[in-house]
Amino acid sequence: MYRVMLVDDEPLVRLALRELIDWDTYQCEIIAEASDGEEALRTLQRQEDVDLIMMDIQMPKMDGITCLERLGEIRMERNPVVIVLSAYSEYDYVRQAFLLGAVDYIVKSHMEPEPMNAVVAKAMDMLKDRMQQAEQEEREQRALQMKAREVTLTEHLRGGRLTSEAPVSPNDSGEQIIGCIQVSTSDESATFTIHMIRQVMEGYFSEVTILPMSAKEYVLMLFFGQEASQGRHSIRHRIAEGMDQLVSHFKQYVNQSVSIGISDFIQHRQEWRSAYEQARELAELRFFTQEGRVFFPEHARMNRSQLQSSGSEVWDRKVLLRCLELGQPWQGELDNGFAYWQSQHAKPLKDIQKMYQGFLWELGGLLHARGLDWKDVTELNTQPYEALLHMTRMTDVHLWLEKLVSHAAAQLDPRRIASRQSPRLIDKAKAYINTHYHEPFSLSDVSEWVGVSECHLSKQFTKETGENFIAYVTHVRIEKAIQLMWGGMKLFEIAEKVGYPNQGHFSRIFKKVTGQTPQQYRESSRLG
Incomplete structure (x- = not known):
């Protein structure tokens, strides 16, 4: 319903306005009356959500023109539409009222239902257009604020400083969880992927923020607010159910494997980055197991416990390189390397990747020392150090490394090198x-x-x-x-x-x- 206030010093005029206009047709209700401009302003200070004002120009204490001037000085969430009432002799005042924002007028000496309803109908059309425009502007403003907030959050999670001027939300404090979603390929656009995530998540959670970190990684921020009263156990059960549904959704509709890491509960925005890093390391556990799984903090704790009990010995990659250099059997030594790398699954993925890269650098150095290049042992257009970073599972890395080492061994065979170096x-x-x-x-x-x-x-x-x-x-x-x-x-x-x-x-x-x-x-x- 639209809210209307009548302002006139004559009670009979206010009564006529009530009775002669079909307010129900225009979905209006009269919520207040005033006998002069001062009383009208006091009412507006208490009730800012008045949509339409019908106001006489000539009133005691404060006339309609002065009231319109004062209305223009007051900051209101939305300005009401104003129709003025006037006598024949007040056309100069009507003109001045239009300049101050009035949209139409009614002549008090000709207060008949048909012309009065026509004026109100026209004013209501203007009010609806104005409200639609205001709503559109409000939606656009909210969208801009949301975008600015997402940019700030993304920069912060990537290492930027979260300043006091950063856009905030009422949910920035309280029970929160951060998830890291890693997709197997980047075939779909970021907009499409975010839409799919939101489509599933909004069926389980009321407050969801999704941030694209890269073509294959998205951050999911869940804010629980009043839902925290349900208890963490209940929330955790709903998270597990929602994430399993998300994994299934991606597999069913776009045939993509999705791995998700879920952080511990946090309370404040100062914990966002550490929670994201925790969730990211959990999602990367797919490297050691399989894709299409949801990993919670207890999975990392289990891995650390297994590592402590395994007592695995350090592997010396130089022994393998020496076997390759001398043309001696190398498969057993490479298997020792695979076993060692598998035993390091409690470490962050980036540390495991550095181990692989260290071995590749030394193997590349050995090839170079024998007059060879990576092109002699692989058909990849990129350097092996870079190709390694695009592999998402340890088993795939080990199969690829075994093939690479096999080709390198063939090229490094001393007999082959001797025949290559002697005249044909x-x-x-x-x-x-x-x-x-x-x-x-x-x-x-x-x-x-x-x-x-x-x-x-x-x-x-x-x-x-x-x-x-x-x-x-x-x-x-x-x-x-x-x-x-x-x-x-x-x-x-x-x-x-x-x-x-x-x-x-x-x-x-x-x-x-x-x-x-x-x-x-x-x-x-x-x-x-």
Whole structure:
């Protein structure tokens, strides 16, 4: 209902306003009357939620014009719509009333139901438009305040200082819990992910704040307020139920695994960051177990207890690196490393990742010392140190590391390195031919010199050069003969220099290779 106040010094006029206007049609109720401007202002100070005022211009003590002026000076949550009542002789006052904010007027000498209701209907339409605009502005203001608060909270959880000027909420003190939600992939937009989280959480909790920390991590802040009277055990049961529903919701609708860490109860905003860090470490327990689980503080306490009782020994990764360097068996030593890393599950994930990275740095150093690079052992476009950070489960990391070490071992094998560093078989054969092309020699001579059988050398020669041994030797000798033609030597001298003491044989071989006799070649090339 809209609230109306009538202001006129004549009781009969106020009665007429009550009776002649169909207030129920406009969803209005008259909540106050006043006989002059002063009384009207006193009423407004007690009841600021008046929506419509019908006020006479001419009144004792304080007239309507003065009252309108005073209304403009008063700060009110929302200003009422004002209709003034006037006599024919008061048009100057009506004009002044409009300038002071009045929206319409009624002539007191013509107070008939139809024109009066028309004026009120018009005023109510204006009031509704004004209230809708005010509500829209209020919603926008609340949205801006909420956004500013979320930005402040996000910066604080990332390490920023929470100043006294930071936006606050009435729920910032009292029973609270912080959750850290980690999704398996970043395929969905942050807006979509937040909507999914809110859709489930608002079915369980009345006060929910969701903050995107990264494409794969979201913070959930739950404020319980009056719900705290139900007791922590009841709240904890509802949290477990809501989080299980959230995990199921993500799996069912977008096929994503979600891991959630839930902090201990906290009481004050000064505890937000430490609670977030606790929740984040709990969510990261998925690295050691499986994704799609909810982790509470007691899970961390269980892990610490298991670590203390395990008594695991420190693993020396240099032993594994030495095995790789010497070409010795390495699988058992790598398994020892896996067992050691698994025993460290009570430590924060970032500390475990540093252990892996330390091993990768030393393995990379060993590869570099042997003239190798990561590209020789992995097809990844990114460095292994970076690829490691995107893996969310320890079992996946260990499978990947085992494959990486296997490839590194193959490249670091001393026999492979020795063969790679010594001259290749065919390169040695070519070097012999280039040195002895002017002498008579055979495939047998060259194979004996490089240390392999004639058959093996012949096959490898054809495989790597694309021609057989005899053809290759012939091309080398003819190329050398062409080079010698530039010096003006006699053709029989050139033949002897390239291993053909019979000039006729030399000419036939030369023509077979070039398509011309030596003499024709010299003349066509203008070498004579």
